[in-house]
Amino acid sequence: MTDAIAMERLEAALGQGGWSRDAERIAPKLVEWRDRWRGATPFLALPATPGQVAEVIRICAEAGLAVTPQGGNTGLVGGQIPQGEILLSTERLRAIRDIDIADDVLVAEAGVTLTQAQEAALKVGRRFPLDLASAGSATLGGLISTNAGGTAVLRYGTMRGLVLGLEAVLPDGRIWNGLRRLRKDNTGYDLKQLLIGAEGTLGVITAAALKLYPVLASRAVAMAGVASPAVAVDLLRLAKETAGETVEAFELICALGMEMAVAKRPGARAPLDSRPPWYVLIEVASPRADQAGTALEEVLAAALDRGLTDDAVIAASESQAQALWALREGQSEAQKGEGPVWKHDVSLPISRVADFIAEAGSALGARFPGVRIDAFGHVGDGNIHYDVLGPPGGDPARHAEARGEAARMVHDLVNSLGGSISAEHGLGIMKTEEARRYKSPVEIAALEAVRSALDPKGIMNPRVLFSVSPPRA
Numbered sequence: 299m300t301d302a303i304a305m306e307r308l309e310a311a312l313g314q315g316g317w318s319r320d321a322e323r324i325a326p327k328l329v330e331w332r333d334r335w336r337g338a339t340p341f342l343a344l345p346a347t348p349g350q351v352a353e354v355i356r357i358c359a360e361a362g363l364a365v366t367p368q369g370g371n372t373g374l375v376g377g378q379i380p381q382g383e384i385l386l387s388t389e390r391l392r393a394i395r396d397i398d399i400a401d402d403v404l405v406a407e408a409g410v411t412l413t414q415a416q417e418a419a420l421k422v423g424r425r426f427p428l429d430l431a432s433a434g435s436a437t438l439g440g441l442i443s444t445n446a447g448g449t450a451v452l453r454y455g456t457m458r459g460l461v462l463g464l465e466a467v468l469p470d471g472r473i474w475n476g477l478r479r480l481r482k483d484n485t486g487y488d489l490k491q492l493l494i495g496a497e498g499t500l501g502v503i504t505a506a507a508l509k510l511y512p513v514l515a516s517r518a519v520a521m522a523g524v525a526s527p528a529v530a531v532d533l534l535r536l537a538k539e540t541a542g543e544t545v546e547a548f549e550l551i552c553a554l555g556m557e558m559a560v561a562k563r564p565g566a567r568a569p570l571d572s573r574p575p576w577y578v579l580i581e582v583a584s585p586r587a588d589q590a591g592t593a594l595e596e597v598l599a600a601a602l603d604r605g606l607t608d609d610a611v612i613a614a615s616e617s618q619a620q621a622l623w624a625l626r627e628g629q630s631e632a633q634k635g636e637g638p639v640w641k642h643d644v645s646l647p648i649s650r651v652a653d654f655i656a657e658a659g660s661a662l663g664a665r666f667p668g669v670r671i672d673a674f675g676h677v678g679d680g681n682i683h684y685d686v687l688g689p690p691g692g693d694p695a696r697h698a699e700a701r702g703e704a705a706r707m708v709h710d711l712v713n714s715l716g717g718s719i720s721a722e723h724g725l726g727i728m729k730t731e732e733a734r735r736y737k738s739p740v741e742i743a744a745l746e747a748v749r750s751a752l753d754p755k756g757i758m759n760p761r762v763l764f765s766v767s768p769p770r771a
């Protein structure tokens with residue numbers, strides 16, 4: 299089948315409104331939100347049902363046409379931007395199919411955004427706990443395909459732990475209905491776990507059954523100053539020992555990141571007068587109305603007692619809590635205008651976080667004098683966003699050119715400390731090649747065998763993850 303005939307078949311299968319070849323209609327889907335990657339596609343497929351997704355994949359498989367799935371286009375590693383492949387958007391897969399409070403489950407289609415899922419859960423007195431700054435646009439399909447993390451992983455885990463079942467179209471066009479609602483299902487290999495984090499390489503997720511939790515009746519948020527990342531890790535341990543599983547989030551921010559966020563956010567104020575070198579944002583939350591505030595006060599009292607902090611503030615209202623969170627969530631935004639940034643989304647055993655920050659800082663400072671380190675992130679999960687800005691007044695082009703060399707230094711160090719070069723954003727087109735350096739040949743061979751068994755023609759997102767055949771676009 300020629301590509302032209304395949305596309306005519308796609309048009310017929312999708313019907314009016316179900317596809318586009320209009321450059322203007324397609325354009326926003328070909329640009330990554332920071333404009334880091336731009337793509338191209340001959341055809342935008344907009345299926346409205348799982349049956350139509352299956353039809354698209356079946357036609358593409360027969361014609362040997364490659365497909366890139368896309369949800370909200372908020373991914374940070376470029377995996378959703380096609381480079382000549384058919385672009386399959388889930389924007390019309392928007393149904394919330396069921397919410398059941400006996401099973402504590404929400405079943406929704408892949409194109410539903412995180413905010414829509416959270417709001418639907420709240421309407422029945424439940425909570426879907428995954429949260430991140432892109433919630434308004436990121437879709438369930440994308441969040442599952444990147445195994446997203448965010449700010450509440452400490453307590454609830456990543457997407458991997460929040461998905462009970464999946465419905466997906468496999469690379470040959472067959473629909474797999476695995477929308478189970480079971481907390482326990484020990485019947486061999488777990489196909490849904492293969493699809494979670496697969497970045498669109500093993501099929502298209504069309505719907506998911508997600509775990510719901512009780513609504514939190516109390517929450518308390520504090521910002522504390524600490525002397526170093528090592529002290530932040532000590533404070534994390536103390537918080538977990540004192541407040542147990544009510545510790546909802548534990549985030550680290552460095553002084554540079556805090557200064558930039560305060561300076562660039564209209565109306566923002568420095569949270570602590572003492573201007574410490576490092577900050578931790580702690581959130582404690584509980585289904586019991588009287589619990590969170592007391593638990594957080596106990597944590598901070600114990601921390602003061604042990605000399606882990608000498609300056610901390612507890613938000614006295616919801617708006618103050620939001621203002622503290624805005625400083626954390628505005629970290630990436632605050633880098634705008636500072637020139638190119640070397641970004642690294644890495645994770646480490648929590649015990650090695652402080653070593654990593656210290657060693658990476660000295661190595662990069664020696665090799666690239668004057669660079670400014672902006673380290674922040676989900677230290678409760680060992681996940682640091684280790685961002686590096688150029689020297690003040692330096693040449694942005696020179697800084698941009700050295701990105702690859704710096705990434706290699708950071709990733710080698712992470713690897714030597716037992717960490718991962720992608721904590722929560724995935725590999726995409728940004729890190730796929732890099733990841734080959736750090737996975738063993740045994741692991742890569744096993745992963746490629748899985749991929750080739752499910753997608754022997756290599757049509758699903760072929761430039762991403764460990765491929766079995768040369769990409770065909």
Ligand SMILES: Cc1cc2nc3c(=O)[nH]c(=O)nc-3n(C[C@H](O)[C@H](O)[C@H](O)COP(=O)(O)OP(=O)(O)OC[C@H]3O[C@@H](n4cnc5c(N)ncnc54)[C@H](O)[C@@H]3O)c2cc1C
Binds near residue numbers: 331370497502
């Ligand atoms: C401001 C901001 C903050 C962020 N913070 C976090 C954070 O704290 N933690 C975190 O983990 N991420 C974070 N992200 C990253 C991003 O939001 C996630 O990667 C998100 O999970 C992607 O969802 P999406 O719908 O936009 O997917 P897309 O970007 O459209 O796609 C991402 C990947 O999933 C694949 N895909 C999409 N839909 C499907 C589907 N239905 N079936 C199969 N494959 C599919 C794509 O091919 C691509 O490889 C942030 C992003 C932004 C912009």
